[in-house]
Amino acid sequence: MIKDKISFISSIVFFILSGLVYLDATTLSDFAAVFPLAIGTILVFLSILLLVRSFKLEIKIHNDSVLKLKIILLVIVFFGWIYFLERSGFIITSLIAFNLLVLINCENKTTIKQKIFFMTAGTIFVLLLYFGFKNLLQVPLPEGLWFRH
Amino acid sequence: MIKLKSIIKKLIVSSVILVMGIASANAQVNNIIPFGPGGESDVTARLQQKYYKEMFNEDMVIQYKPGGGGAVAWQSLNSEKNDGSLIMGANLPHIIMQPIANKAKAGYKTSDLNVFTFFHYTPDAILVEASSPHKTFKDLAAFAKKNPGKLTLSGSGTYSANHLLTIQLEKAGIKATYVPFKGTGAAVQALLGKQVEGSAGYSTVASKQGTQVRMLAVASEKRLPAFPDVPTFKELGYNIVSGAYRGYALPKSASLATKKKLSDRLMKINADKNFVKTMEAGGYVVVNIGHDQIDKFMAEQIKINESIAKTLGLIK
C-alpha cells in the first residue's frame, strides 16, 4: 500500500514540525511571525505532497550497508569524549578517547605492533594540536572541572 | 631502515614544534569580549591591549564569545577562573536591560556580574548622509513633525540602544520609523546608500565614516572634543543623555584584591594622555569609574534603565 515507507515517515515528521512552527509563531509579534508562517505553510503543502507521493511511487535512495556495532560504539565514545571534555580536562579525555577509537576501528588483521604504533602516533598528534591550539592560537581548552580547587 | 629514519625525522620535527608550543605560554590576562570582532568593544579592548603590554609587561589576550547580544558570555562568567587571569567585557544598558526584557530567557541576572570598572561610553547620536537636505537637527525635527512616520532611521537590532533612542525621540514629539538592521555595519550601509533618511547610532559612527556622514546631535552631557560643531540634545532642548557604557567584570567569587588590582591597572591606562587622545578621536568618551565607585554608579544606572523599561511596558 505504502510504496515508499521512508518518505511516508518523513512527511509525517515534517508535518508535525510545521505544526510546531505555527505554535511558536503565535507568541511572536507581527513582523517576526511573517517568515515562519510563510515557510511553515509551504512546508505543510510539501509534506502533503510527499505523503501523497509515498503511496504512488518510490524514489530509491542508494545507501550502502553499514556495520551497526561499529557505529554504535563510535557514537558512544564520541559522545563520551565531548561529555567528559570539560570534566576531566582536555588532555586526559582526548588521549583516552582517541586511543579507544583507534582500537574500535582496528580490523582483525591489524597486528599488535601496528596498534601500538597507531596509538603512539595518535598520542603525539593529540599533544601537538593541544599545545598548538592552546598557545599559538590562544584557545582556552578545558582543564577539567574535577581538578579545579 | 629507511622507514625508521623517516619516522624518527618526523618525531623530531613534531617534538620541536611541541616544545615551541609549550614555550610560548606566557603570563597573561584573558579578555573575553561578549561580541564578535570589529565592534566598539573589540576596538577599545585592542587599544587597551597595546597599552597593557607596554605598562605592565603582560599580554592581554583578547577572545570573542559572541551570542545573544552578549548574553551567552555573561551567562558563563561565573564558571570561569576567579584569580584575575580572566576578565569579561560588560556593557550598559545591555546587562541591565536584557534580564529585564527577556527575564529567565536571558540566562543571567544583572547581580550575577561582578562589574568592577567602566572606562568609556559612546553617546547615542542621530546622523544623516552627507548629501542629505537636513542640515541641522532642527530641519530633521521639522520634517518629522510635518510628516509623522515618514522619517526612516536605521539602527542595529530591536530593543537596543539605537532603538531606545528613537523611542525617546518619539516621546519628545518626533515620530520616526525605526528600521532595524543586523549590526551597525548594515545600518550604516543603509544610511550611506540613502535607503533611509537617517540613522540612530553612536558617535563612533561619525568618527568611522568621516565626511560621508553628518552627525546632527549627540546624546552626551557636553559637546565632544572631536566634534565641536555638533550640538548635544540637551542644548537643543531635549533631555536625552544616553549611550552605551563599556567596562569589565570578574567572576562573582573574585577577591577584592583582584578587583582592585585590575581596576587600578585599567584606570592607569585611562589616565594616559595618548590613550585618551586616540579614544576621543574615535568618538569615545573616556570615563573613570573604578571599583570604588562602581556600586553607586550601577545603582544609578539600574534606576534609570528600570524607568525606561517601565515606559516601554517591559516592567509593570
Added chain:
Amino acid sequence: MTSLLADFLSALSLINVSLAFVGVMAGIIIGALPGLSATMAVAVLVPFTFSLNPSSALIVLGAIYTGAIFGGSWSAILINTPGTPSAVATTFDGYAMAKKGDGDLAMSISCMSSFVGGMVGVICLALFAPPLASISLAFGPTEYFWLAMLGLTLISTLAEGDNIKSLIGACLGLLLSMIGVSVVGGDMRLTGNIGFLNSGIEIVSAMIGLFCIPVILDLTSLKGKHLNESETPKSLRLVECFSIMTKNKFAAVRGSLIGTFIGILPGAGGSIASIVSYGEAKRTSKNKDNFGKGEPEGLVASETANNATVGGGFIPTLCLGIPGTPPDAVILGALLIQGIKTGNTLFTQQSDIVYTFIFGLALATLIMLPLGLLMGRYAYKFIIKVPKEVLIPSIIFLTIIGSYSIENSILNVYFMFFFGLIGWVLNRAGFKASPIVLGLVLGGIAEQGFVQAYIIGNAQEAIFTNYFGRPISISIISMILVGLFYPTLKEKFFKKKVLIND
C-alpha cells in the same frame, strides 16, 4: 604614476614579501582545519600587527585571509568538511573527485582556481573600487531580498532527482536560519526554550556536523579505504590541471566575477558566493548531470568565487568603512587602531598605504599558487597513506577541537555532534545537505530584506514600488524569471525550429 611605482616597490620589500609568504602559509593551514575560520585566523594575528606599519599590517592580514579561504578547500576535498564556510560548495564535487582517486587533481584545481579568483578580486579592487563601492550602496533591503530569492531558485538546480525532498530541505534550512532573536521585532524564535539556541544556529559547527559526521559514520562502518589512491601520486598532475582550467575558463571567469560582486555586498560572504557560483555553473553547464559526482567545473566555480570575495570584500571595507565580509570587520578594527581612516579619503589622501597593500595582496595571491600546489601535494600524499584506524579518531578529534574553538564553548561541540547525527539520518532518508545549507545561509538575508523593505515602503507609503519599482530589483527579478522559465521557453522555441526546418 611614479608614486604607483614606489608603492609597487615597497610591496616587494623584504619584510612585506616575507609577511605575505608566512601569512599565506599560516592562512592555508588554519583554513584547512575545520572550525577555524578565516575570521579567526585574522583575529589571532591582529595583535602582532600593531608593531608593523599600516601597509605591512594589511598585507599580512590579507595574505592570511586569502590563504585561509583557499585552505578551506583542503578539508572539503579530503574529508567532505568545509574548513571554512566559504568552501561549502567545494565539498559537492571536490570530495567526489577524491573518492574516485582524483584527490590530487582536485587539490591542484582548487589551488589554481583560488589563484584566478583571488587575482580577479584584487584587480577589481585596484581598478574599479570606487564605482563598485557606489554600486554596493545602491543595494538596499529590497535588492538583498530579491538577490536571496535568486539564490533560492538554485534549489531546483542543486536538487539531485528528488525535487520535493530538496524543497523540504531548503525549507528546513530557512527555518533553521530563523532560530534566535529576530532582527525585526526582537522576539526569540523557534528556540523551544533551549537557552543555547538564543543566538541562533552557529553556522560553522552546523556545517562541520552536517558534512563531516556522516562521512565519519560511513567510514567506520564500511569496509574499504577512505579515498582511493590516485594512479600517479608523485606528480601534481599539473598538465592535466592546466588543461581542465582552460577547458573551463568561462566558468572560472564567471565564478570570479560572481565572487567579486557578492564580496562587495556587505552581509554576504564566501559561503554565499561559492554556492551561488556553483549553482549557476550547474544550471548552465553541458555536463550538469556530472555535477555532484566529481565534475571539475563545479570545483572551479566554487573556488574561484570564494577567493574572489577577498578582493571584492575589501572594496566596501576600504571605500566605505563597512566590512564586506566577517574577516573584513576584524581588519577594519585593526586599521582603526593604526589610525587609518577608511572612506573616500583613503584612496586620495593615503593612497600609498592602499596601493602598497593592493600590490601586496596580489603578491600574496601569486605566492599562494606555487606554495599551495606544493603544500597540497604533501598534504594529499600524507592523508592518503593514513590508515583508517588513525584517520577516523583524528578527524573526530579535529571536529571536537575545531567546533570548540569557534566560541570557546563546549555547547557548540554538542551541537555539532547532534546536528551531525540528524544530518546523517536525513541523508539516509534522502534529504541531501546542499539545499539545507542553502536555506540556512540565505534565510536571514531573505527575511531581513523582505521585512525591512516593507517597513521602509510603508513609511514612504509606497510599498509596491519599493518592492517592484526599483531598477536594480527589476533586473534581478527578470533574472529570476528567466532562470525559472528559460528551460521551458527553450524547449518551445527549439521545438518550433525543428518543425519549421521540417
